[in-house]
Amino acid sequence: MKLTTYGVDIAKRVFQIHWVVPETGEIQRKKLKRADVMAFFRLQAPGRVVMEACGAAQHWARQWQPLGHTVQLIHPKFVRPFVMANKNDAADAQAIWTAAQQPGMRFVLIKSEAAQAVLALHRIRSQLVKFRTMQMNQLRGLLGEFGIELPGGREAGLAALRDIDWERVPALLHAALQMQMQRLRELDEQMALIERQLAQWLRSDDTCRRVAEIPGVGLLTATAMIAAMGDAHHYRSGRAFAASLGLVPRHSGTGGHVQLGGISKRGDRYLRTLLMHGARSVILHQGKDKASPWLRDLLARRPFNVAVAALANKMARTIWALVAHQRRYESGYGIVA
Structure with a gap:
């Protein structure tokens, strides 16, 4: 029996569902309140439920999978071209259903609760870093108005704050600062x-x-990558994983002529940034003398930032290989003299 595919447009209070009855081809549409959604899918035979990968989609995917349904998430940019009329909930649900029928459609991996909790910690930490930067910059600006210049760098700035000459600051500001x-x-x-x-x-x-x-993968990179990757076999290869992070060249072409540009910068910017920082630290720490022959040759031929991006790409592939094949890291593995 052919599985029924349900296109679901989720929202805070109202869910819109679009499906086609396989036996008759009849188009069905249903609007449900949030409290009634689980009861609806419990009554349906196991089918294929497709949503946009948006807020709360991961939660609902984990709720519907135990009911026997195959749940898939589609990136919103792949759904948008199939909205044929004015945008509304019903049109969105139909567009999701239509996008799910396309051959070769790519789907977003469904994460476990544990993985999402780890990624949530990363998001909270990133926000705290932004707050700290804002706080530090504000202090620099306020004190600069009274002739007190803090040195560059966070650590040096904090050290200078501890030794600040409070006599140069108006008493009215002491408590607030x-x-x-x-x-x-x-x-x-x-x-x-x-x-x-x-x-x-x-x-x-x-x-x-x-x-x-x-090398170059520390606490933040390791935990974020493993939580975000999930099942490594969701990606066809290490290159596919690197491409999902936007670490492969952007290319365009016509008439058989293909032009390569800089990295595509698709996917999660935070994960890509972690890998780029890690790659940069490896290059700066090792220098040209201690770097691998591949990296030395790359640094000799290409600009520094190009080498950083290439090493970040290689790190992403290495991460995928270790996870997919259950291996430990071996320095120089696969190098041919």
Whole structure:
């Protein structure tokens, strides 16, 4: 029996469902309140439920899978071309259903609750970093108005704040500035707590520990990559994983002529940034003398930032290979003299 495909447009209060009865070809549409959605899918025979990969989609995917349904998520940019009329819930649900029928359609991986919790910690930490940067920059600006220049860099700036000459600052500002400095300390403490939680998760996960052995892959990169990747076999190869992070060249072509540009920058910017920072630290730490022959040759031929992107791509492929094939990192593995 052919499975019924349901296109579901989810929202905060109302869900719109579009499907076609396989036996008759009859088009069905249904609008449900949030509280009635689970009851509806419990009554349906196991089918294929497709949604846009938007807010709360991961949660609903995990709710419907135990009911026997095959749940798939589509990136919204692949759904948009199939909205044939004015945008509304019914048109969106129909567009999702239509997009799901396309051969070769790519789907977003459904994450476990544990993986989403790890990624949530990363998001919270990223926000705290932004708050800390804003707080520090504001202090620089405010103190600069009274002739107090803080040195560049966060650590140097914090050290200068601790030794500030309060006589040069109006008394009216003392309490407020000390509150700002206290917030900086609190932000550091909150980030340290999150990093301890991530370190605990890393120690408990064998795959994460193996990935952390790769040069340039530390606590943040290892935990974020493993949580985001999920099942490595969702990607055809290491190159496909690197491409999902936007670390492969952007190309366009016509008439048989293909032009390659910079990296595509698709996918999760945060994950790509972690790999780029890791690659940059490896190059700066090793230098040309200690770098591998491949990296030395690349640095000799191409600009520094191109080499950073290439090494980040290689790190992504290595991460995929270790996870997909259950291997440990081996320096120089696969090098042919």
